[in-house]
Structures are given as structure tokens and as C-alpha cells.
Amino acid sequence: MAQLSYRDAVARGIAQEMRRDERVVVVGEDIAGAGGVFKTTVGLLDEFGPKRVIDTPISEQAILGAAMGAAMTGLRPVAEIMFSDFFAVCWDIVVNQIAKTRYMTAGQVTMPLVIKTGNGGGLRFGAQHSQSIENWAMAIPGLKVVTPSTAEDVVGLMAAAIRDDDPVIFCEHKGLYAAKGEVPDGEIIDTLGTAKVRRPGRDATILALGMMVPRALAAAEDLATRGIDAEVIDVRSLVPLDTRTILDSVARTGRLFTVEENPQLLGWGAEIASLVADEAFWDLDGPVQRITTPHIPLPSADSLEDLVMPSAESVARTVEKALQS
Amino acid sequence: MSVPPSLAPFLPGGRPAPRASGGHRPxxxxxxxxxxxxxxxxxxxxxxxxxxxxxxxxxxxxxxxxxxxxxPLASPVAAPGTVRACHTAVTEVEVTRLTTSPDLLACLVESSVRTVRSVRAATAEVVRTTVSVHGPPGGAPRTVVNAHDLGVQGIQRVLGAADTPLNGSEGQASRPELSVHDLRGTGVLFDVPVLEDSVVVALSFGDVVDRPTVVELPDGGRGIGIGSFVHLALTVDEHLAGASAARLLAQVRQRLEAHESGRSS
CATH class of the missing domain: 4.10.320.10 (E3-binding domain)
Structure with a gap:
């Protein structure tokens, strides 16, 4: 067991799989010599050499085009899109090629490709470098979408993503890179499509993803001081989704809140609200409530960014108000 | 008008949706x-x-x-020493013709009285029969004394009189041994009344329900028509000698069917 930062856990997860399987390669801008702009690939070049850890030109289309070709011809690439906002410039390759190749070849060509990306806001990077794009990706059939919130989960879910034969969008929250957590020694392999109950509770279910998980946990501790026992579930994987853990929790608590960093419209919480309305309506003791960033571009000013993103205070306030009305 | 946060992104310059007025909500x-x-x-x-x-x-x-x-109910019935064991039987009987006239209650009282009297006669017990009639809900119970002396029309007349209790014939009022409970208009098909004091038999009936049923056609064949039906629940004190709820209810039913078909004597 060792203390490991979220950013170091990314490198550890990739290295674990590169040692096991020589087909695993890493490509991206500044990921080799520089160890990644966010330092998530530090040490990989030294251990595995330039044939498996490859710097690319500043072209997201080139990165994903090359990675897709490599995946189609037998490698298991991990490609980095430095800021998830930049998916917008290579979206055709992601949506029309990577997501659909396995389907359009009737399963003859698999796509064992992980696209890791720095995602999310809170770091004053402004509207073009702060977006949470999980809901872009989960709207495309053929893509899997994962967002870990702890260092241990980064290692285990990265291993699971690399071993998966489908393309996985692996969203690393930039605001969590410095966060440290206990990580067991040895090989860690997690399972895609599994959520984790971070804090059990009786009165309300709070679903959160990425950096919203620690904020939801802080909100739950605050609520506990006022007699509200909230359960916090780290969704971790949007596609596939752990519907059982979510529905079981709603069946127990009767109340559901989603904490989403994305702008309100078409956020992942809306999809889960729809699911709960279909499958657990008679368990509900009140309306599902979504706590999201408003439907606006994310501001870069400190005070404004803090104001619009869901915070522990806004989560606690919303849950308490709902349970008292 | 204030816009709820959930609607805000849908309304860049648009009109807010009307919100339900609090005064109109249940x-x-x-x-x-x-x-x-x-x-x-x-x-x-x-x-x-x-x-x-x-x-x-x-x-x-x-x-x-x-x-x-x-x-458990803390009623006197459940108190030690006063528990009365009862049996209840339930049946459904067609009353299509009787419901078109006001005498369904009277027919049921008459059928019940005859049934109770047949038991009493068989055991050579008291032959005077007093009935307590409950319902429709909200009204005070009425008592028909010496009901065995009355036919359907007599019972109907007594029940329709304002100054009950009335005697079916001259004689001293006795404590009721039969109670009839009319639950029509409540949406209930029947209930199982508590046997109070001297009552040993209770008959309960509720709403008359129309539904499709097999009918005899004028040409002797069979077809589907609409019939009116009522549920009867008869409760009897198990200490009433010679009585079983099922047998007594069968007699009541038989008598009522005779009224329905116009064959009663």
C-alpha cells in the first residue's frame, strides 16, 4: 500500500499493462520526453523506449488516426488528447470511424483503443480548456466512457480499459491530478461498468462523477451534522452503467440527486433520471434533482468559475431543501 | 415571472412555462x-x-x-369471557328484478326471518322473531318486532314508517336475535358485522352491481344479458343449535331467488 497521486496513478496503470502486454503503446503530444503536459506519463519513455512511447505532432486528428490504425492492425494503443475540449477537432474519427468500425465490420475488426484525456474545470483554464465532455462521448453508440475519481480506481480502470476490445474514452479529471490516495501494491484490475458506494446512507442517494465525488462526500458529511444521512455513489463508468447499484440505492433511500460538472442540457444525470423514472418510479419519494453547472460556457475568472460549478455547499443546500419540502 | 433553474436553459428569450398555481394543487x-x-x-x-x-x-x-x-382490537367482544365464535358464509345472488322495485331490503329481511324461524322451530325454541335493521349508513337502526308475522309488504311498511320500532303484530318487544345490515351506496359489497348482545344471526349486503350474465331468451335459447347482483354475507353464532352459516345462507338465497322469480308464497 502506498500513497500515490492521481496523476502518478495514470502512469502506473499504463505501465502495469505495458509490462504485461508488449502490444500496448502510448501516443500523444509531449507524452514521451516531457512525461505529458499533466505529467501523467512520467517514466514510461525511460522504461519502455521510443518505439512504444511516441510523441506526435500537434494534431489530434493525426494522433487518433494513427492510434485507430494501430488498433485495427493488432496493437492496443493508449492515445492522449491533452484537453478533452480538443475532441471537437477530431470528432469525425472518434464518432464515425473509431466508434463504428467493430459494428461495420460485423465484429471482424475490434478496436482495443483507449483515448485518455484531461477533462473538467476548476483550474481557471477558461471556456475552451475546461469542459466536461463525458456526455458528448456517451451519446455515441460504440464508445465506452470512464471517469475515475481516486488514484486506485485510475490504476484499475485504466487496466480494464486497455484490456477491453472496444474503444474507451478515459476521462482524467484535471482537478484531481494532485489528489493523493492509498493504492494497494501489485497488479490492480478493475471492472468497467461498476459504480462504488463511497458513503452508505439512508435518506438520499447522491450520484457523482470525477471531481464531483469528493464534493458530494463533503456535502454528505455536512448534511450528516444536520441529521440527513446521504448515500454517495461514485458512478465511475457511464457506459457501461452500473444500473443495479444505482437502482438498489434509490429503492432504499427514495430520493436521487445527481451532481454533474457538465452544463445542464443532456448531462449524464438526465439519462439516469430517465432510467429511474422508468425502472424505479414507485420507489421515489420525491422528484429526481440534478445539480449541474448552468447551461453556459465555463468562465475563467476564479470567482465566476467557483460560482457556477457545483460545490459541496450547493449540493448540501439542494439536498436539504428538497428533503424539507 | 421567476423562472425555475431547470427551465432556464430552454428559455433564451423564450416565454416561461406557466407554473401550476398552488391554490389548484391537491x-x-x-x-x-x-x-x-x-x-x-x-x-x-x-x-x-x-x-x-x-x-x-x-x-x-x-x-x-x-x-x-x-x-388486536380492544373491543368488549375481545374481552376475556365474552368472545363469541362466529362463522360467516358469503354468496352472490341475482336480484335483477328486485332492484327495479324498492323492496330488496324488505325481501332480504323477510327471507332472513323465515330462515331463522326455521332453525328455531326445529329446536322448539322461541318463535318470536325481532329484527334489528341497520342502514342505509348514517341512519339510526330500526327494529321490527314479531317480524315473523309480516310478509314482504308488511316489513316494507314497517321499515318505511318514521316511528319505529314497530310491532309486526301485537305483542311485547323482545331483544333482536337477527340483524340485517344494508350497506348500499357505500361502494362496499358486504361486511362481517359484530354479533351484538342477543343477536345470533347477522346478514350483510352492499352495493348492487350490474354485469354481463347468461340469460334465457324468449325462444328458450341462452344469450348474454345484463344482470344485477348482490353479495350476501351471513354470520352466525356457532352456539346457535342446528345452524351453520352456509346452510342458513343457502336458505336465505333460495328464498330471495323465489322473490326474484315471483314464485314466493
Whole structure:
């Protein structure tokens, strides 16, 4: 067991799989010599050499085009899109090629490709470098979408993503890179499509993803001081989704809140609200409530960014108000 | 007009959707969870006082009400030494013709009196029969003394009189041994009344229900028509010698069917 930062856990997860399987390669801008702009690939070049850890030109289309070709011809690439906002410039390759190749070849060509990306806001990077794009990706059939919130989960879910034969969008929250957590020694392999109950509770279910998980946990501790026992579930994987853990929790608590960093419209919480309305309506003791960033571009000013993103205070306030009305 | 946050992104320059006025909302709104729990535990939500925010009924309220309902009743009947063991039988009988006239209650009283008298006669017990008639709900019970002396029309006349109790014939009023309970208009098909004091037989009936049934056609064939039906529940004290609820109810039914077909004597 060792203390490991979220950013170091990314490198550890990739290295674990590169040692096991020589087909695993890493490509991206500044990921080799520089160890990644966010330092998530530090040490990989030294251990595995330039044939498996490859710097690319500043072209997201080139990165994903090359990675897709490599995946189609037998490698298991991990490609980095430095800021998830930049998916917008290579979206055709992601949506029309990577997501659909396995389907359009009737399963003859698999796509064992992980696209890791720095995602999310809170770091004053402004509207073009702060977006949470999980809901872009989960709207495309053929893509899997994962967002870990702890260092241990980064290692285990990265291993699971690399071993998966489908393309996985692996969203690393930039605001969590410095966060440290206990990580067991040895090989860690997690399972895609599994959520984790971070804090059990009786009165309300709070679903959160990425950096919203620690904020939801802080909100739950605050609520506990006022007699509200909230359960916090780290969704971790949007596609596939752990519907059982979510529905079981709603069946127990009767109340559901989603904490989403994305702008309100078409956020992942809306999809889960729809699911709960279909499958657990008679368990509900009140309306599902979504706590999201408003439907606006994310501001870069400190005070404004803090104001619009869901915070522990806004989560606690919303849950308490709902349970008292 | 203030715009709720959930609607804001849909309204860049658009018109806010009208919100339901608080004055038009039902006074009590029950969540789906509470409604399902109440259904599962047989609790009537309308009768509950909510302890949740703004008087909302909570799952705890429903569970509490259900637990209360399951407690043994603290009525005199349940007191030691006064427990009366009873049997109840239930049947359904067609009353299509009787419902078109006002004498269904009178026919049932008459049929019950005859049935009780047949038991009494067989055991050479008292032959005077007094009936306590309850219902329709909200009205005071009426007593028909010496009902065995009356036919359907006589009973109907007595029940229609304002100054009951009345005697069917001259004689001293006695304590009722039969009670008839008319629950029509309540939406209830029948209930199982408590046998009070001297009552040894109770007959309960409720709403008359129309439904498709097999009818005889004028040409002797059979077809589907609409018939009116009523449920009868007869409860009898098990110490009433020679009586069983099923046998007594069969007699009442037979007598009522005779009234229905116009063959009664």
C-alpha cells in the first residue's frame, strides 16, 4: 500500500499493462520526453523506449488516426488528447470511424483503443480548456466512457480499459491530478461498468462523477451534522452503467440527486433520471434533482468559475431543501 | 415571472412555462413510494395525517398506521369471557328484478326471518322473531318486532314508517336475535358485522352491481344479458343449535331467488 497521486496513478496503470502486454503503446503530444503536459506519463519513455512511447505532432486528428490504425492492425494503443475540449477537432474519427468500425465490420475488426484525456474545470483554464465532455462521448453508440475519481480506481480502470476490445474514452479529471490516495501494491484490475458506494446512507442517494465525488462526500458529511444521512455513489463508468447499484440505492433511500460538472442540457444525470423514472418510479419519494453547472460556457475568472460549478455547499443546500419540502 | 433553474436553459428569450398555481394543487400530494407502500400494506392514505414537511405523509406514517391496524382490537367482544365464535358464509345472488322495485331490503329481511324461524322451530325454541335493521349508513337502526308475522309488504311498511320500532303484530318487544345490515351506496359489497348482545344471526349486503350474465331468451335459447347482483354475507353464532352459516345462507338465497322469480308464497 502506498500513497500515490492521481496523476502518478495514470502512469502506473499504463505501465502495469505495458509490462504485461508488449502490444500496448502510448501516443500523444509531449507524452514521451516531457512525461505529458499533466505529467501523467512520467517514466514510461525511460522504461519502455521510443518505439512504444511516441510523441506526435500537434494534431489530434493525426494522433487518433494513427492510434485507430494501430488498433485495427493488432496493437492496443493508449492515445492522449491533452484537453478533452480538443475532441471537437477530431470528432469525425472518434464518432464515425473509431466508434463504428467493430459494428461495420460485423465484429471482424475490434478496436482495443483507449483515448485518455484531461477533462473538467476548476483550474481557471477558461471556456475552451475546461469542459466536461463525458456526455458528448456517451451519446455515441460504440464508445465506452470512464471517469475515475481516486488514484486506485485510475490504476484499475485504466487496466480494464486497455484490456477491453472496444474503444474507451478515459476521462482524467484535471482537478484531481494532485489528489493523493492509498493504492494497494501489485497488479490492480478493475471492472468497467461498476459504480462504488463511497458513503452508505439512508435518506438520499447522491450520484457523482470525477471531481464531483469528493464534493458530494463533503456535502454528505455536512448534511450528516444536520441529521440527513446521504448515500454517495461514485458512478465511475457511464457506459457501461452500473444500473443495479444505482437502482438498489434509490429503492432504499427514495430520493436521487445527481451532481454533474457538465452544463445542464443532456448531462449524464438526465439519462439516469430517465432510467429511474422508468425502472424505479414507485420507489421515489420525491422528484429526481440534478445539480449541474448552468447551461453556459465555463468562465475563467476564479470567482465566476467557483460560482457556477457545483460545490459541496450547493449540493448540501439542494439536498436539504428538497428533503424539507 | 421567476423562472425555475431547470427551465432556464430552454428559455433564451423564450416565454416561461406557466407554473401550476398552488391554490389548484391537491391539498395532499403523496409520493409514488408512499402510494405503493400504502397499497401494499392496505392503508387508506386519505385518513392519515402526515408528519413530514408541510404535512406530507411519509413512509413512517404509513408503516405506523399499518402496525396500528394489525393490533388486536380492544373491543368488549375481545374481552376475556365474552368472545363469541362466529362463522360467516358469503354468496352472490341475482336480484335483477328486485332492484327495479324498492323492496330488496324488505325481501332480504323477510327471507332472513323465515330462515331463522326455521332453525328455531326445529329446536322448539322461541318463535318470536325481532329484527334489528341497520342502514342505509348514517341512519339510526330500526327494529321490527314479531317480524315473523309480516310478509314482504308488511316489513316494507314497517321499515318505511318514521316511528319505529314497530310491532309486526301485537305483542311485547323482545331483544333482536337477527340483524340485517344494508350497506348500499357505500361502494362496499358486504361486511362481517359484530354479533351484538342477543343477536345470533347477522346478514350483510352492499352495493348492487350490474354485469354481463347468461340469460334465457324468449325462444328458450341462452344469450348474454345484463344482470344485477348482490353479495350476501351471513354470520352466525356457532352456539346457535342446528345452524351453520352456509346452510342458513343457502336458505336465505333460495328464498330471495323465489322473490326474484315471483314464485314466493
Amino acid at each position: 391539498r395532499q400530494v403523496h409520493s409514488p413510494r408512499v402510494r405503493r407502500l400504502a397499497h401494499d400494506r392496505g392503508v387508506h392514505l386519505g385518513g392519515l395525517t402526515g408528519t413530514g414537511p408541510r404535512g406530507r405523509v411519509t413512509t413512517d406514517d404509513v408503516n405506523r398506521a399499518a402496525s396500528m391496524a394489525e393490533l
